[in-house]
Amino acid sequence: MRTSEGVEWGLHCCLTLAWVGGADPVPSARLAAMFELSPTYLNKVLQRLTRAGLLTSAPGPRGGVRLARAPERITVMDVVAAVEGPDPLFSCAEIRQRGAGAEGAAVREFARPCGVSTAMRRAELAWRRELSAQTVADLAAGTPAASVARIRANYARLAGSSV
Amino acid sequence: MRTSEGVEWGLHCCLTLAWVGGADPVPSARLAAMFELSPTYLNKVLQRLTRAGLLTSAPGPRGGVRLARAPERITVMDVVAAVEGPDPLFSCAEIRQRGAGAEGAAVREFARPCGVSTAMRRAELAWRRELSAQTVADLAAGTPAASVARIRANYARLAGSSV
DNA sequence: GGTTCCCTACTCGGATAGAGTCTGTCCGAGTGTGCCAGG
DNA sequence: CCTGGCACACTCGGACAGACTCTATCCGAGTAGGGAACC
Numbered sequence: 001m002r003t004s005e006g007v008e009w010g011l012h013c014c015l016t017l018a019w020v021g022g023a024d025p026v027p028s029a030r031l032a033a034m035f036e037l038s039p040t041y042l043n044k045v046l047q048r049l050t051r052a053g054l055l056t057s058a059p060g061p062r063g064g065v066r067l068a069r070a071p072e073r074i075t076v077m078d079v080v081a082a083v084e085g086p087d088p089l090f091s092c093a094e095i096r097q098r099g100a101g102a103e104g105a106a107v108r109e110f111a112r113p114c115g116v117s118t119a120m121r122r123a124e125l126a127w128r129r130e131l132s133a134q135t136v137a138d139l140a141a142g143t144p145a146a147s148v149a150r151i152r153a154n155y156a157r158l159a160g161s162s163v
Numbered sequence: 164m165r166t167s168e169g170v171e172w173g174l175h176c177c178l179t180l181a182w183v184g185g186a187d188p189v190p191s192a193r194l195a196a197m198f199e200l201s202p203t204y205l206n207k208v209l210q211r212l213t214r215a216g217l218l219t220s221a222p223g224p225r226g227g228v229r230l231a232r233a234p235e236r237i238t239v240m241d242v243v244a245a246v247e248g249p250d251p252l253f254s255c256a257e258i259r260q261r262g263a264g265a266e267g268a269a270v271r272e273f274a275r276p277c278g279v280s281t282a283m284r285r286a287e288l289a290w291r292r293e294l295s296a297q298t299v300a301d302l303a304a305g306t307p308a309a310s311v312a313r314i315r316a317n318y319a320r321l322a323g324s325s326v
Numbered sequence: 327g328g329t330t331c332c333c334t335a336c337t338c339g340g341a342t343a344g345a346g347t348c349t350g351t352c353c354g355a356g357t358g359t360g361c362c363a364g365g
Numbered sequence: 366c367c368t369g370g371c372a373c374a375c376t377c378g379g380a381c382a383g384a385c386t387c388t389a390t391c392c393g394a395g396t397a398g399g400g401a402a403c404c
Contacts, residue, residue, distance in 0.1 A: 002386090003164050003253045003283070004348060011279045012258055027376070036261040041350050047378065060357035063376045076282050090166045095175055096310070098199040099317060109309050115302040116174045119239050120166070123293035130286035139278040146272050147259070154262060165347095167387060190337070204389050210339065223396035226337045 006045040006083045009037060013046065014054070014079060014136045018071040019148055020155040025057070025064030030158050034151070045083060052082030071140060077131035089127070090120035169208040169246045172200060176209065177217070177242060177299045181234040182311055183318040188220070188227030193321050197314070208246060215245030234303060240294035252290070253283035 013031050020026070028046050032039035046065050049055045054074055055065045067074065096114050113121075140148075176194050183189070191209050195202035209228055212218045217237055218228045230237065259277050276284075303311075 001164060001166050001247050001252065002250060005256060006348085007253070007283075008256055008258060008279060011282075015279070025376090029376090034262050035258040037258065038350060040352075043377075044350085044379095050377090057377060058357090059355095059376045059378090061359055061373095061375045063358075065377090076286075084164050087165060089164065090170070093168060093171055095171060095198040095200065099197050109307060109313070112307075115305045116171060116178070118305075119174075119294070119297045119302060120170075122297075123239075123290045126293045127286045127290035130289045131282070134282045134285075139282060142278045142281075144272060144275075150272070169387085188337090192337090201389060203391075206338070207340095207389085213338090220338060221396090222337050222339090222394090224334095224336045224398055226396080228338090 004084060007080055009042055009045050010049055010079045010083045011076065014067065014074060015140055016151060017067050018136055018140050020152055021066050025066045027064035033158050034154060049079065049082050052078070054078055054082055071137035072135050074136045075132045076134045077128055080131055089124045092117035167247060170243055172205055172208050173212055173242045173246050174239065177230065177237060178303055179314060180230050181299055181303045183315055184229050188229045190227035196321050197317060212242065212245050215241070217241055217245055234300035235298050237299045238295045239297045240291055243294055252287045255280035
């Protein structure tokens, strides 16, 4: 079990958009050049963020993506859910209901979820709660000023060289 | 991202061992029959639990596995880590250090982990904390008595029919 | 009858295929821009 | 000089291969138990 690498890409792109993105859209190719990522695959990740309503995309020349909401209103959980999909970490297969002796059990016995599922879900909720507690704006505020300045300069350089 | 199904198998097997396992080892084939699981693949899952020190295995006739510790001293986190492996959910690829402008940045800028990594790790720690807070004994205590009785009866029936 | 040996059957353990998902790539549809011709 | 139309180039969006992990399977090494032969 490992989170897909696209999550990291998506978060860094949201941060970059929060810093350098104004009213003008940013092409995904430029974001890819910022971090030396595969442009086409990053495009796929940004597509998911767009479909989830976190970004808005504009086609044509001078097109690209930009944040659909203020960075304060985009949580890390939003980005993770958009990239990874809505499936929960742990999906209970209800193996307790299988087995030779299960069909004879009272249906009422399985009305409540089993303890295994409950325990895993409780941990997953804690995970989601922590992810929801931090926004893109929080991450941006916690970044050293030197890094922000470097990213802005790098972005300006790329924007000036037709990328 | 989805936890492997072996986690659920391992937890249910630990619970079953806590209920029906005494001094005698339980063969993995019987545990597989309890839940109608693939016997060989369950064997692989139990191998990981054994290698992690959660179970002890005995070869030969009348062999099998049993809990290596008291159920109170086996946490859900132990089982998850044993089955899934020690890798963290989120592994930071440090893409912030990539890109054309990165090599000119001061090394001191990257001394601290980036905010993305920190945020993801904080959520993962909350997840692990919740998993560590619950033991196999807790799960066993929370199971309805009817289910425990059914599992014990099912186990006795299987043990009597040379499985 | 007791003891020793051997043989069998059963167990775990690791090495070996198949399926599903993540990563990476390609090409087509759609759109805004800039240019050019005409008035 | 201003306006309308048009061709272009650039963007996103979805359809298409390759790689890796998860799932499932098979066979071999090792061991405890039971039975037979022997004393």
